[in-house]
Amino acid sequence: MFPIRFRRAALAALIATCTFGAEAQSTLSEASALSMLPVAVSVAAPVMILSAGAVLTVVAVEATSAGTIWVLERASDGARASVRLGARAAEGLSMAAGTALAVTAISTGWVLSAASQAIAFVPNEIGAALLYNERVTR
Amino acid sequence: MRPRLRRALAVALLAAAGAVQAGRSCEARPPSAIAVERSLTLAQHTAARLSASGAQVVVLARAGQNLSEYGLRYSHLGLAYRDGDGPTAVWRVVHKLNACGSAQASVYRQGLGEFFLDDLYRYEAAIVVLQPDVQMRLLPALRDNARLARLHTPAYSMVAYPWGVRYQQSNQWAIETLASAQDPAASTRDRAQAWLRLQGYEPTTLHLSALKRLGARVTAANVAFDDHPNEKRFSDHIETVTVDSVFEWLNRSALGGPVQVIR
Numbered sequence: 564m565f566p567i568r569f570r571r572a573a574l575a576a577l578i579a580t581c582t583f584g585a586e587a588q589s590t591l592s593e594a595s596a597l598s599m600l601p602v603a604v605s606v607a608a609p610v611m612i613l614s615a616g617a618v619l620t621v622v623a624v625e626a627t628s629a630g631t632i633w634v635l636e637r638a639s640d641g642a643r644a645s646v647r648l649g650a651r652a653a654e655g656l657s658m659a660a661g662t663a664l665a666v667t668a669i670s671t672g673w674v675l676s677a678a679s680q681a682i683a684f685v686p687n688e689i690g691a692a693l694l695y696n697e698r699v700t701r
Numbered sequence: 702m703r704p705r706l707r708r709a710l711a712v713a714l715l716a717a718a719g720a721v722q723a724g725r726s727c728e729a730r731p732p733s734a735i736a737v738e739r740s741l742t743l744a745q746h747t748a749a750r751l752s753a754s755g756a757q758v759v760v761l762a763r764a765g766q767n768l769s770e771y772g773l774r775y776s777h778l779g780l781a782y783r784d785g786d787g788p789t790a791v792w793r794v795v796h797k798l799n800a801c802g803s804a805q806a807s808v809y810r811q812g813l814g815e816f817f818l819d820d821l822y823r824y825e826a827a828i829v830v831l832q833p834d835v836q837m838r839l840l841p842a843l844r845d846n847a848r849l850a851r852l853h854t855p856a857y858s859m860v861a862y863p864w865g866v867r868y869q870q871s872n873q874w875a876i877e878t879l880a881s882a883q884d885p886a887a888s889t890r891d892r893a894q895a896w897l898r899l900q901g902y903e904p905t906t907l908h909l910s911a912l913k914r915l916g917a918r919v920t921a922a923n924v925a926f927d928d929h930p931n932e933k934r935f936s937d938h939i940e941t942v943t944v945d946s947v948f949e950w951l952n953r954s955a956l957g958g959p960v961q962v963i964r
Contacts, residue, residue, distance in 0.1 A: 600732060600818055667734050671741040671814070676734040684737060686814075692791045693744045693814035699795065700808045700850045 615668035775944035
């Protein structure tokens, strides 16, 4: 058994870790991880299938030099659309054919989500004006 | 050091190190659809408010963490400016980010969408409109990548000492860059800091116990205390640049206006 003082020191360290340590990942002067949400670069018609409440199924995922293309099919009538994501945007995102996606229409575009987690954003004109990403320093 | 104390310290270090692995918040975890909606709505509201303000340059902050324990409301700031003219003008933010808990950071130019597409604690933005002459001097610097890079130090510590140059946190980069744009003589970090002192900037003092400091240093690559003067560090006085201290200073010095909250 550890002496009391010893135990208390270890406990204090754990508490310190759990409170400040957790915040330390991104606080005060923070800096987040850059946004993990892939943004669609282009959507090939028919955009109409991105209506609110639609359920889409990923029928194909193609990696191209210009980025990743998802071919989506609307469950209700089989209408298809393809969404292209920038090469960097799709990094680290694995999307398997057969995945079901829900579409949420918002004032800035459409959020595609799987199991309530957003996996991509398709901006409309308002949304596009809000998005830009450039690394200024190396 | 007495053996018992030494042993306690070793266990404390191990305990802290063990907890890190479990506690990393840098996992590539997708946001919820509702969080995306709220973030982008906040970005849209902010864009509308900024356009209506007539300003060209503002200081823009977000609340990414609950810092109420330290008496702070906002966690991170950037310098936002109007890019372009007429109805097609958009707002961009230049700010410094470090990649996921690492000790290296870079400067980015982003849209308001990206700025708020973060794991926000409160869906609330705050802006301070700078005085017209301050804006006028800052605007060309914000459009110029070379000027944005001039006072950037990649070595990052979340609690960097405001009057040192070993590390640089993101709010510190922003106010040093603001300083260098106001006075051509503020061409190095040392000189920019001298300008900030002259203008009456006062950092926030965080009271972090030794164990907290120890835990934070061990668990996070992006936290260091070795740039702080010993007498302050060992009396639990950790000074750093916070959004709240910058806002208070801008208002007090009349370099900027009051804080405006956007939701």
